[in-house]
Amino acid sequence: MFGKLKYRIAFTVATILALTALAACGGDSATQAPAATSAPAPQATAAPATAAPAQPTAAAQPTQAPAPRATQAPAAGQPTSPPAPTAGAGITATRAPVPASGVQETDYTPAARLLMEGGPKALAEANGESPRYGGKFLANNWEPIPFYDMHQTSFGGVYVITAPAYNGLLATSPYDELAAEIIPDLARTWDISDGGATVVFHLAEGVTWHDGAPFSAEDVKWTIERIKNPPEGMVSPRQGVFRSTVETVEVIDPNTVQLKSDGFSPLLVPLFSNGWNAIIPKHISEVDPVNAMMTQVIGTGAFRLLEPPTTTLWQFERNPDYFDENLPYLDEIEYQIIQDPQAQAAALLTQKVYFNDSIGGINFSPELAQSVADREPGLVFSPVPTITVSHFVMNGTRPPFDDIRVRQAVSDAIRRESIAELGPQAGTVGTGNFPLGPWALPKEVQESLIGYGPDMDARIANSKSLLAEYESENGEINWNNITIQCSSNITWACPNAEVVQQLLKKIDVDVDLEPLDVTAHRGNEVSGDYLMSLLGAGLDFDDPIDTFGQLYITDGGRWYQRRSIPELDELFQQQKAERDFDKRRELVWEMDKIATNDAAYLVLHWWQFNRVQWDFVKGLTSTASARTTNARMIYTWMDLPEANRTSR
């Protein structure tokens, strides 16, 4: 019997070994030998021969971001007084006084002028950099990619990974933390006329799509009209802002396109410097307007796909036919999709990737980012303030929150600084305007508003008094029937709600949390099926048309509180038409005061992303906008000996 058994056991072992062989039979599949392993080891601390002397060396600069060159954004948690707007930074079109009619000489930003007059190297040198050509950039993205059409989603992962293949009409300076300093892209120059209601874009000549077809103004018109008036079956999340900004698009000639707005519109030019609004090829998209771009990545961008993307790897190579012969600096980009933060951290530490992601490290907690940066002197941790808010909303249509006294009582009891101090998501305290941009409310004004006073004892006393007054008229509020809805699968949402829950106990308000899946939770915010809700909102522009238009205006895109304030709506329309920046800002501040004191939509804080990248990565500044054109990586370069070409 044992004799037979010997062969049977041997057969079993052989079967297992055969299975081993089968494992390999799966073939090479989608994942080839990692280029990352063959990438030369960057010399993080080596002094670059061509580096500008002003650049701090890695040794002298342990883990903090280098001092910003243009507009310094204070780190999160710092005092929230706004910086004085700096010359040149910010949205030109909103600040420049525009004559009532006639063609105005365009007030180009300093970065735009540098580019127009001296090319990309002039821009880099003005920012203390001497770019080198060459090298493969190892990047990582944190989300699975469902499809490739960025115009049909607000999914950040889709934007970031497809961005290198595209251009927009305009872009923002790769050195501007606010992503507001407009520079040319496909539009090399532009003229503003009709008091800011018309803009004519003069397009670059000799531009071709990655498939060789010529680019023209028809592509621009097609793109804008497709976003604005999407064909049946197409999802266009940004059609609202396009409809309110762009009235008509007219092709003047193959290299000139004219856009008109219904009256002065401060967003008419900046709209096209937002990364989302890349230009797509008409000849491909018109074949199947809804689906064609879902599965194809063909742009005019500085990089084109080297191979069809897989679920884990996107490889780009430099576009040899790129219309600006001086760009891009990199030869290749390789995007690995790594979803787990710990795996991201390991890849970053071992230079399998060079940053935690191009828009700021959405997947990293501040603690993880700091601990990773602390391990390697060449790693730089840059806390990036962003135009994304954590909000706490009270349903203004349902009692007791239909009474302003209850809302103000709740608002005054919530110490905003506690959210960043005790919750998992760092951020900057501010009101309805981004606290680090040109529209930020002055600190002394902010401190006079409900929920922002410096004396917490006085605020608590005020809250209790307001509640007592309400309850004396309407009877006691049964807080046992009121919950704070939060998203259990959003890492910071329910922990932040716990902080609010504890803060409210100081005014004897004891409410339970109601954790929900984010999709159900957001659905409740949209439909008004909630009393108190804690979640967040991502915005595209540091401009009141976007921030207030989304958050506070009646029927705005994120008008979750359902509180209509006619006075605010009126001021909103006024500021839209106001051409003088200072006057417009006065109106905006007035709006901010009204919205904050109305206390239905509370801004808990403005997020901080936690960007970590190697110090040899240059020309790639973390920005406040999560949709910065920096994701296109046109101006990114690596300060490495391997990337040693100083010209093409």
Added chain:
Amino acid sequence: MKQYIARRLLMAVPTLIGVSLIIFVIMAIMPGDVALARLGEAANPETLQMVRDQLGLNDPWYQRYGRWVKDMITLGDLGESVFRQGVSVASLIEEHFPVTLNLAVYTMIVAILLGVPLGTLSAVRHNSWIDYFLRVFSIVGLSVPVFWLGIMIILAQVTWFGWAPAVQWVSPFDDFWDNMKRMFWPAITLGYFQVAFIARMTRSSLLDILYEDYMRTARAKGLRERTVTIRHGLRNAVIPVITVGALQLIALLGGVVVTERVFNLPGWGTLLVSGVFNRDYALVQTLVFIFAAVVVVGNLITDMFYAWLDPRIRYQ
């Protein structure tokens, strides 16, 4: 035997139908939907509704179930992923399968190459310090969660050696050495539990056998202790180990999900987790159904192996 196999295969049909219904119900009652996952959190109600309509998510449940089953049966590509536009479920499963198989096989090799010898050593050195050490080693292996061990291994490598495995998986046929570098630690992570389990099984099974009458007879014949242990003891002891080991191979699927996630391996586990997060019903339902089918078929094969290895066992 043939009747037994036929009966088991017939029984598998209602089992798999039941499994498919359970998977479908779980995915259907799960809050959230793929429309939001595709559009991003800033999607507005109108666009959400449009995508839901396009994907048929507003249809009655029986229509959605019928459509999924029909796609699985009639379409060679198992239908289309509802999250990834224009990509078939079959192509996703095929793309990720080699990685999971690779990990599972390496893990089993680690488990058998280490588990059986360690269990044997523990049994023959019964109540010695070696036995105590190996018992602690086994208990730790059975107790430590796979995800924790994986994270600790990665952190240790990065902290002490400044090394981490390559991000992308490479087929062993393309580059065996690179493949080993990528898969060694995941296999160790996932295999530790299996090593511990098999060592424990081998030890207890061998201890039962070492004091049987026929073992005493073999010693009385003058055979060396090593010969007695290996040729007479281990051969008998290993039968339950192999059958249980085969079942463990099936159980590996659970650990594979966690290990792939921690080590960023693009296998079925990562695909499944990603599918659940993105509410990719078609993918998750099909993948879980395949897992269930593997378990059903694996159980049957194990039973057949058991009868084949031990002729005393006969199935009615």
